[in-house]
Amino acid sequence: MNITPEQVLVTHGAQLAISVAASMILRPGSTVIVGDVNYVLADRLFEQLGAKLIKVKVDQDGIDVDAIESICKQSKPSLLYIIPHHHHPTTVTLNAERRVKLLDIIRRYRLPVIEDDYDYDFHYENAPILPLASAEHDGYVLYVGSISKTLAPTIRLGYLIGGENFIWQAAKLKQVLDIRGDVLFEESVAHLFDMGEMQRHLRRSVKLYKKRRDEFCEILSASIGNVAKFNYPKGGMAVWTLFDPEYSIPHLSERLANRGIYMNDGSLHKYRIDVNGIRFGFASLNSNEMETFGQALKESI
Structure with missing residues (x-):
């Protein structure tokens, strides 16, 4: 992704990144499009924030993008939460045709999106699919990733990527929830990347x-x-x-x-x-x- 450090917020796990991003967008009465089978803790979080879930079918090619467009035509939702890569729980990946159409819908309807890419690195047949956030989306896609899957579940380290102003405001919200992360630990992980150990x-x-x-x-x-x-x-x-x-x-x-x-x-x-x-x-x-x-x-x- 073509980003700067100012567009990255490091969090204590990906779940906190989702929570911060959703809290910035949702209010009681908001609507969120999710898969009809979906990551259960995300669904619970959105409902806890007072949002109503609009469930869209997920099949072998990923979430039904035509259904998302129909919803947007009637009344634009507050947020789309999507796991296009190794969808949880079904493991399916959004196919290329739907990805292209979804990006067009995001731009056309100015639809805020949380893209959860919790295990990007673990793809076996070929190179991992590039995130939606790596394409042109006019700043509407917020990208969530995790280091916990890379090292160990007990190592809680995630990140949120978005526009510079959004991330600045998100950092202010995160400060209320979690004053600061484990800076020494974060530096240690960064060192693993810098030395090439993480890649190996x-x-x-x-x-x-x-x-x-x-x-x-x-x-x-x-x-x-x-x-x-x-x-x-x-x-x-x-x-x-x-x-x-x-x-x-x-x-x-x-x-x-x-x-x-x-x-x-x-x-x-x-x-x-x-x-x-x-x-x-x-x-x-x-x-x-x-x-x-x-x-x-x-x-x-």
Whole structure:
């Protein structure tokens, strides 16, 4: 992105970056376009700020851009929250045609956007897709990224990128919430980038996670391939899995718990009545753990 340091606000994790950006834009009664399956903590945040969610369908090509345009024609919403790269939870990526059209809509309707690109670096088949914020958007796209996925979940370091004036005002708001970040820690991470260590770490991580993705998907296919559908994710650290309607994810969760294995009961993703899905994370699992989980899942089915 063609930006200056004055356009970057460092935050204590990407969630804080989303919170600061949304708080700058939303008021009680505001409207926010989100995916009908979406990052649950973002939805909760917007509702906490008093906004009404307008849910738009997400399919294998990303969010329905035509539906966004129809909404804008009727009454321009206050904000669009979008995860175009490895959408959470479905892992799909917005296709090129929709990206071009969405950028036109953003400019034409002067639509404020929060682009959440939480795991940009972890793309396995080719180079990561360039963010919407890297294209011409007339200053309407706010970009959120994270270092936490790069190093470790407990390392809370994110950032918000926007226009210089917006970032200046956002910094004033952040000061009320979090006087300052951990400056020594931020300098340490910057040093890793400057020395090239972070880049080398990322290359090793992408290679490792790609291997784990392949192994996990093979085990998943052998364990539940007859009762569930999923695609090999092109990036990210999770597999979005849709079970046949007659298989209860809460019941599976209970059976696995009896074996000492924790699995979310799927309630996080009950956005649509036709969604019987769960997001399986694989990045932290070694081969033995994957095999143990796969066998337990198969027997629970």
